[in-house]
Amino acid sequence: EAGVVQSPRYKIIEKKQPVAFWCNPISGHNTLYWYRQNLGQGPELLIRYENEEAVDDSQLPKDRFSAERLKGVDSTLKIQPAELGDSAVYLCASSMDRSTDTQYFGPGTRLTVL
Amino acid sequence: RKEVEQDPGPFNVPEGATVAFNCTYSNSASQSFFWYRQDCRKEPKLLMSVYSSGNEDGRFTAQLNRASQYISLLIRDSKLSDSATYLCAVGKGGFKTIFGAGTRLFVKA
Numbered sequence: 001e002a003g004v005v006q007s008p009r010y011k012i013i014e015k016k017q018p019v020a021f022w023c024n025p026i027s028g029h030n031t032l033y034w035y036r037q038n039l040g041q042g043p044e045l046l047i048r049y050e051n052e053e054a055v056d057d058s059q060l061p062k063d064r065f066s067a068e069r070l071k072g073v074d075s076t077l078k079i080q081p082a083e084l085g086d087s088a089v090y091l092c093a094s095s096m097d098r099s100t101d102t103q104y105f106g107p108g109t110r111l112t113v114l
Numbered sequence: 115r116k117e118v119e120q121d122p123g124p125f126n127v128p129e130g131a132t133v134a135f136n137c138t139y140s141n142s143a144s145q146s147f148f149w150y151r152q153d154c155r156k157e158p159k160l161l162m163s164v165y166s167s168g169n170e171d172g173r174f175t176a177q178l179n180r181a182s183q184y185i186s187l188l189i190r191d192s193k194l195s196d197s198a199t200y201l202c203a204v205g206k207g208g209f210k211t212i213f214g215a216g217t218r219l220f221v222k223a
Binding site: 040042 | 158163
């Protein structure tokens with residue numbers, strides 16, 4: 001069974017530029033998460049989707065971050081404009097549904113903002 | 115105080131040693147508990163869930179202490195390949211899961 005797929009794996013951009021990350025969850029997983037992980041820290045939730053509905057986006061910096069999950073499968077996370085402090089690894093995870101907290105992570109996108 | 119706290123380590127142990135990590139959580143309503151393993155520059159991978167009755171998988175044993183609000187991970191007969199960062203995660207039944215910052219383990223020959 002294929003795991004969570006993310007692309008790109010690495011991205012280097014200059015500050016003020018836009019960037020987008022893509023995630024395809026495990027087939028059949030209704031819940032999708034976007035996390036940000038800074039060096040030496042654990043993953044921090046940015047947004048959680050149940051199917052196509054964003055049910056928890058309280059930690060998403062909405063002035064510059066946006067996300068969508070059209071059709072309840074793939075998801076895209078966008079940053080516009082990027083700031084130096086956005087450099088981090090952006091992880092996507094999925095789980096079967098909201099009744100289980102067991103999450104499976106994708107390989108992440110390592111973002112460097114110069 | 116952080117919701118989930120771990121000793122960052124590093125723990126440096128020789129091969130064959132037994133090592134234990136704790137993870138404390140502040141929300142007494144927490145219902146689900148996990149240990150994840152994260153290798154350098156890789157994603158977290160689920161190591162094991164932690165049940166009220168404890169959970170054992172080979173050399174790994176996880177336990178939950180609700181009264182004192184912590185979970186533990188015991189690794190017996192450490193291998194070089196166990197070197198990694200161990201993240202604990204605490205959830206509340208379908209709501210936000212909080213991850214600790216991780217404990218780094220180095221197993222040396």
